[in-house]
Amino acid sequence: MILHELVLRVETVEQLAxxxxxxxxxxxxxxxxxxxxxxxxxxxxxxGLDRDAEVLPLARERLAVWKxxxxxxxxxxxxxxxxxxxxxxxxxxGALADLGxxxxxxxxxxxxxxxxxxxxxxxxxxxxxxxxxxxxxDDVTPTTLADVIFEYGEERHSRRIARAIVAxxxxxxxxxxxxxxxxxxxxxPYRGHSRIHPATRTFQAxxxxxxxELDGLxxxxxxxxxxxxxxxxxxxISFHSLEDRIVKYTLRELExxxxxxxxxxxxxxxxxGRDEVVRNPxxxxxxxxxxxxxx
Numbered sequence: 001m002i003l004h005e006l007v008l009r010v011e012t013v014e015q016l017a018x019x020x021x022x023x024x025x026x027x028x029x030x031x032x033x034x035x036x037x038x039x040x041x042x043x044x045x046x047x048g049l050d051r052d053a054e055v056l057p058l059a060r061e062r063l064a065v066w067k068x069x070x071x072x073x074x075x076x077x078x079x080x081x082x083x084x085x086x087x088x089x090x091x092x093x094g095a096l097a098d099l100g101x102x103x104x105x106x107x108x109x110x111x112x113x114x115x116x117x118x119x120x121x122x123x124x125x126x127x128x129x130x131x132x133x134x135x136x137x138d139d140v141t142p143t144t145l146a147d148v149i150f151e152y153g154e155e156r157h158s159r160r161i162a163r164a165i166v167a168x169x170x171x172x173x174x175x176x177x178x179x180x181x182x183x184x185x186x187x188x189p190y191r192g193h194s195r196i197h198p199a200t201r202t203f204q205a206x207x208x209x210x211x212x213e214l215d216g217l218x219x220x221x222x223x224x225x226x227x228x229x230x231x232x233x234x235x236x237i238s239f240h241s242l243e244d245r246i247v248k249y250t251l252r253e254l255e256x257x258x259x260x261x262x263x264x265x266x267x268x269x270x271x272x273g274r275d276e277v278v279r280n281p282x283x284x285x286x287x288x289x290x291x292x293x294x295x
Contacts, residue, residue, distance in 0.1 A: 006033040007100065007283045008237060011270050015235045015290035016094050018043035024094040025049065025084075027077035027224075030102045032059035038096070039066045047092075049083060051076040051126045052105060076126070078216040080223050093232045095224045099213070100239040100286065101125070113207060115181035115199045121174070123210040133210050137174070142166045152214075153205030154241070160187050161202055177203075204240070214242055221250045225262055228293040233265070235290040244269065244287045251291045265290040 012034060018024055019042030026035045029048030038046055046069065050056060053074045063070045075083050077097055084092070105125070106113045112122035112133060121134035137145075146162035149155050164187035168174045174183065184199040208214065224234050238244040248269075254262040269287035277284045 005103065005280045005282075006037065007098070007276075007280065007286045008270065008272055008288045009034070009037050011288055012096065012235050012237065013037050013041045015265060015270075015288065016096060016233050018094060020044070021093040021232065023047060023089065023092050024096070025080065025092050025224075027080060027095060027097040027220075028099065029059050029072060030055050030098065031104055032062040034096055034098060035059070035063060035070065036066075039063075039069060043069075043094075045069050046071075047083075047087075047089075048072045049075045049077055049080070053126065053128065054108075055102065055104060058104065078220050080220065080227070084227065090227075091229045092224075092227050093229055095228065095234045096237075097220070097224075097235075098237040099217075099243050100237060100282075101207075103282065112177055113203070115177050115184075115197065115203055118176035118178035121177060121180060123207050125211045130210070133206055134174075136210060137165065137169055140166070148209045149202050149205045151205070152208040152240075152242070153201035153203075155201040155205065157188050158202075163187075208240070214246065217243065217246045218250045221247065222254065225254050225260060225291075225293060230293050230295060233290055233292045234262075235288060237286055237288050239285045239287075244289070247289050251289060254291065260293065261295045262291040263294045265292055 016024065016038065018038045021043060023045045024038055024043050026046055026048040029035055029050045032048065035046045035048050048059060048070060056072050056074060059072055073083055105111065110119055112119045121132060123133040124130050142162045145165060146159040149161055150158035155161065161184055164183050165180065168183045174180060181199040184202050188198040228234060236247045238247055251262060251264050255264050266289045269289050272283040272286055
């Protein structure tokens with residue numbers, strides 16, 4: 001079984017302090033790595049959610065030794081309230097959300113996330129619903145597409161790339177991820193020995209766009225805070241500056257109080273150490289923030 005390499009494993013467990021706690025929700029269970037780490041550290045039970053049904057069998061296999069202490073659910077983390085209500089659960093003893101995507105997902109054939117082979121232009125995390133990338137590209141304007149690429153990918157050549165993609169679409173020259181990557185590569189000035197592929201930022205932006213990844217993140221954090229028991233914690237790992245900004249400011253707002261109060265445990269985000277980045281280059285942009293419910 002191919003397993004995703006965890007990001008900030010030790011640091012996440014330290015922030016959640018799961019030993020002896022009741023129910024912890026892994027809101028993005030993926031292939032089960034963080035859930036396994038929490039159980040190994042003494043968590044009593046874990047409820048694992050993921051919007052990608054195709055990774056749940058891998059998680060189930062990985063977590064088989066704890067099968068009596070784990071429940072896996074095909075659900076988007078933004079539907080946490082509904083998942084808990086269906087199970088008659090009022091409050092929880094901790095929550096984790098890793099907003100990144102596993103290597104298993106990104107490297108899987110046929111999903112459309114990789115620009116290294118000719119896959120269909122899909123990019124949906126949940127292939128049971130929503131529009132594919134090719135469907136979204138079908139009638140998008142260059143201006144709208146440029147805004148998506150600039151905002152979500154922080155790509156300074158966004159307008160040039162967007163015009164090239166729309167032109168390729170209009171010529172019917174866009175049917176696979178390899179086609180898309182080639183269009184982007186031709187439209188971006190040569191960067192010398194850049195450490196990332198010219199299509200990296202654009203593919204990231206398009207994936208966020210297809211999956212509405214930033215929509216409802218702040219409300220999800222408020223839902224978790226409301227569901228936490230006093231003295232229990234939330235940990236969030238983000239990989240994109242926009243995600244991290246939402247997490248940072250939402251936790252700060254919750255800390256200021258209201259109906260409930262949170263205490264931010266990480267004034268600055270926890271980042272992977274040099275050894276982890278060398279071992280797993282995809283960890284380089286990860287940021288971990290945590291907070292504890294205090295009332």
